Amino acid sequence: MTQLHDITIKDIDVLVIGGGTAGPMAAITAKEKDPKATVMLLEKANVKRSGAISMGMDGLNNAVIPGHATPEQYTKEITIANDGIVLQKGVLEYAERSFDMIQKLDKWGVYFQKDETGEYDVKKVHHLGTYVLPMPEGHNIKKILYRRLRRNRVEVENRYQAVRLLKDSEGIVSGCIAVGTRDAEVIVIRAKAVVLCTGAAGRIGLPASGYLYGTYENPTNCGDGHSMAYHVGAELSGLECYQINPLLKDYNGPACAYVTGPLGGYTANANGDRFIECDYWSGQMMMEFYNELQSGNGPVFLKLDHLAEETIQEIEQVLHTNERPSRGRFHDGRGNDYRTKMVEMHISEIGFCAGHSASGVWVNEKGETTVPGLYGAGDMASIPHSYMLGAFVYGEICGENAVTFASDRTVPQLDEEFILQERDRILAPLRRDDGIPPNQFEYKIRRLVNDYLQPPKITRKMDIGLQRLKDMQQDIPYLYARDPHELLRANEAQHVLDCALMAAQASMYRQESRWGLYHHYVDHPETNNEDWFCHVQLYKDEQEQMACKKRPVDPYVIELDEEEKTAYQRMRIQKVS
Amino acid sequence: MPTATQITMVPVVVDNEKCIADKGCRTCIDVCPLDVLWIDEKTGKAHMRYDECWYCMPCEADCPTDAVTVNIPYLLR
Numbered sequence: 042m043t044q045l046h047d048i049t050i051k052d053i054d055v056l057v058i059g060g061g062t063a064g065p066m067a068a069i070t071a072k073e074k075d076p077k078a079t080v081m082l083l084e085k086a087n088v089k090r091s092g093a094i095s096m097g098m099d100g101l102n103n104a105v106i107p108g109h110a111t112p113e114q115y116t117k118e119i120t121i122a123n124d125g126i127v128l129q130k131g132v133l134e135y136a137e138r139s140f141d142m143i144q145k146l147d148k149w150g151v152y153f154q155k156d157e158t159g160e161y162d163v164k165k166v167h168h169l170g171t172y173v174l175p176m177p178e179g180h181n182i183k184k185i186l187y188r189r190l191r192r193n194r195v196e197v198e199n200r201y202q203a204v205r206l207l208k209d210s211e212g213i214v215s216g217c218i219a220v221g222t223r224d225a226e227v228i229v230i231r232a233k234a235v236v237l238c239t240g241a242a243g244r245i246g247l248p249a250s251g252y253l254y255g256t257y258e259n260p261t262n263c264g265d266g267h268s269m270a271y272h273v274g275a276e277l278s279g280l281e282c283y284q285i286n287p288l289l290k291d292y293n294g295p296a297c298a299y300v301t302g303p304l305g306g307y308t309a310n311a312n313g314d315r316f317i318e319c320d321y322w323s324g325q326m327m328m329e330f331y332n333e334l335q336s337g338n339g340p341v342f343l344k345l346d347h348l349a350e351e352t353i354q355e356i357e358q359v360l361h362t363n364e365r366p367s368r369g370r371f372h373d374g375r376g377n378d379y380r381t382k383m384v385e386m387h388i389s390e391i392g393f394c395a396g397h398s399a400s401g402v403w404v405n406e407k408g409e410t411t412v413p414g415l416y417g418a419g420d421m422a423s424i425p426h427s428y429m430l431g432a433f434v435y436g437e438i439c440g441e442n443a444v445t446f447a448s449d450r451t452v453p454q455l456d457e458e459f460i461l462q463e464r465d466r467i468l469a470p471l472r473r474d475d476g477i478p479p480n481q482f483e484y485k486i487r488r489l490v491n492d493y494l495q496p497p498k499i500t501r502k503m504d505i506g507l508q509r510l511k512d513m514q515q516d517i518p519y520l521y522a523r524d525p526h527e528l529l530r531a532n533e534a535q536h537v538l539d540c541a542l543m544a545a546q547a548s549m550y551r552q553e554s555r556w557g558l559y560h561h562y563v564d565h566p567e568t569n570n571e572d573w574f575c576h577v578q579l580y581k582d583e584q585e586q587m588a589c590k591k592r593p594v595d596p597y598v599i600e601l602d603e604e605e606k607t608a609y610q611r612m613r614i615q616k617v618s
Numbered sequence: 619m620p621t622a623t624q625i626t627m628v629p630v631v632v633d634n635e636k637c638i639a640d641k642g643c644r645t646c647i648d649v650c651p652l653d654v655l656w657i658d659e660k661t662g663k664a665h666m667r668y669d670e671c672w673y674c675m676p677c678e679a680d681c682p683t684d685a686v687t688v689n690i691p692y693l694l695r
């Protein structure tokens with residue numbers, strides 16, 4: 042270990058940032074591929090219980106299993122659900138590796154539901170194909186990953202927040218600066234390749250409850266990775282295609298099309314009628330949800346009260362023990378019983394998440410970002426609708442490619458001046474005696490996001506929102522933290538601000554409407570394929586300003602027929618509308 | 619820019635009779651994704667120091683003595 046003044050420098054071959062879902066898989070894979078390589082998994086929390094699957098998971102939302110679906114079918118469905126704007130090669134790569142990953146996890150001890158004949162018990166939830174595989178024992182998943190990390194001797198460093206990425210004089214990523222969340226120690230991890238697996242940006246919008254941490258996403262995932270990628274010069278993509286989910290009102294947990302749908306539950310309006318054809322989460326589905334909420338038929342509910350007692354017990358068993366187990370407690374507090382009452386649902390706050398939507402740091406089918414030496418997997422990278430299995434598959438892809446990249450590289454040079462300057466910037470809030478507390482700063486950003494940036498998007502409003510957010514950049518030097526924990530929040534809040542600015546810029550750039558509610562732009566209500574059948578890439582330009590540009594959609598590897606293209610436009614049930 | 623300290627009711631409750639943090643246990647503190655559980659200097663027991671909870675429940679599920687209860691935050695209840 043070397044020192045740079047008071048900063049410890051740790052050398053490693055492959056650095057994986059974020060030890061939730063994709064991260065452990067990337068680290069394990071890198072080590073399996075090259076056992077001599079040194080691999081570090083850096084985690085803001087503790088890898089034992091971190092990320093979206095901290096308590097487990099209810100099922101695979103997008104399993105491509107022979108006999109039920111083909112990679113080609115899946116790629117088509119995801120292309121259609123994303124109104125055509127996808128890197129098909131990236132989706133197909135996932136789909137082709139999806140079954141091998143299921144078998145690998147199965148071998149590791151993850152239990153997937155099987156039918157009487159021992160075959161995987163796959164359910165239909167999507168509009169066209171069949172891809173949902175339940176995991177009734179899904180609460181073991183983190184333990185299983187942890188065992189693999191230990192067995193493969195991955196170096197785990199918990200309770201460090203990565204704050205900035207480093208690059209060498211040739212522009213190749215060379216590690217990161219991180220800060221201890223309990224002691225505010227600044228360290229440098231010098232690495233020959235970096236894999237970002239920092240999850241979604243789930244703290245951009247404010248939940249309707251007003252509770253900053255009552256988000257859909259695990260709130261540790263606040264866009265650190267998005268911000269770090271932006272500052273190191275990587276392109277982000279599809280940020281205007283927000284993640285917005287149909288959730289329980291106030292609880293903000295999934296209302297669970299995936300769990301209850303196959304058992305007969307559905308989304309209903311106040312009259313108890315179905316109004317959407319398909320509960321699979323898409324922008325088009327969310328648009329119908331939004332329309333129903335605004336109409337005289339609102340609010341919207343999860344309807345289970347017509348189901349048999351055994352079915353309800355089965356649903357409770359899954360929903361109240363695996364993924365978000367406090368949900369049963371929430372219902373008890375309100376006197377909600379699935380047997381007797383429909384449960385009120387609502388629309389979540391906005392966020393960036395490729396896992397459910399299509400917004401994130403741009404990566405190709407090799408997991409490469411646009412900056413050499415930097416890879417990305419999971420909810421923060423741009424492969425759409427990838428969910429948990431996508432995080433595992435791209436974690437694996439990035440692990441393989443990053444360790445190969447690292448093996449061809451010598452130890453990179455560090456930019457000392459940059460590191461010292463960043464250290465001072467990162468620690469500044471601790472050095473003040475008063476100022477703006479991070480929670481107030483963050484609340485204000487997120488309140489502005491709700492007021493001005495969430496759909497329906499309106500130019501004049503987004504102009505005001507953007508200006509107010511830019512004004513808040515002037516407040517950063519006044520951020521005040523009393524202890525290392527508040528410093529963590531102060532650094533996170535600055536990343537939340539970056540993400541809010543990105544949401545505004547990308548939304549205003551794409552002058553059309555697309556993806557249903559996700560980019561419902563009132564000033565440009567129609568989809569305009571002539572001008573906007575393209576990705577929107579956001580990046581830092583030469584003047585260090587946030588800029589956007591178009592990126593053509595790569596030629597499809599799997600063609601769609603005309604009828605299929607509009608399948609997701611026909612979400613509304615005809616008799617009710 | 620002077621500041622004030624405001625009071626807030628926290629969702630995670632630790633039963634001091636059952637908690638063995640004073641004997642060196644750190645389980646709930648270790649597993650919390652948001653790092654909001656700390657040792658109370660006065661009692662040596664675990665407590666929720668920051669009202670920043672995702673009510674995700676590893677602290678309750680992993681506690682070896684069943685000392686931890688996660689409630690839904692008041693604003694959501």
Ligand SMILES: Cc1cc2nc3c(=O)[nH]c(=O)nc-3n(C[C@H](O)[C@H](O)[C@H](O)COP(=O)(O)OP(=O)(O)OC[C@H]3O[C@@H](n4cnc5c(N)ncnc54)[C@H](O)[C@@H]3O)c2cc1C
Binds near residue numbers: 100258299397
């Ligand atoms: C409530 C909920 C229910 C879901 N249900 C399902 C389901 O039933 N089926 C399904 O297939 N998918 C489901 N998903 C989606 C799936 O869980 C995610 O797509 C997947 O787990 C994302 O993996 P990830 O590795 O990208 O992120 P995560 O697993 O969230 O990991 C990100 C990690 O990065 C860490 N981190 C963040 N910033 C930093 C930093 N600066 N420095 C160090 N570490 C950092 C975080 O602490 C976290 O551990 C659900 C998601 C949620 C939130």
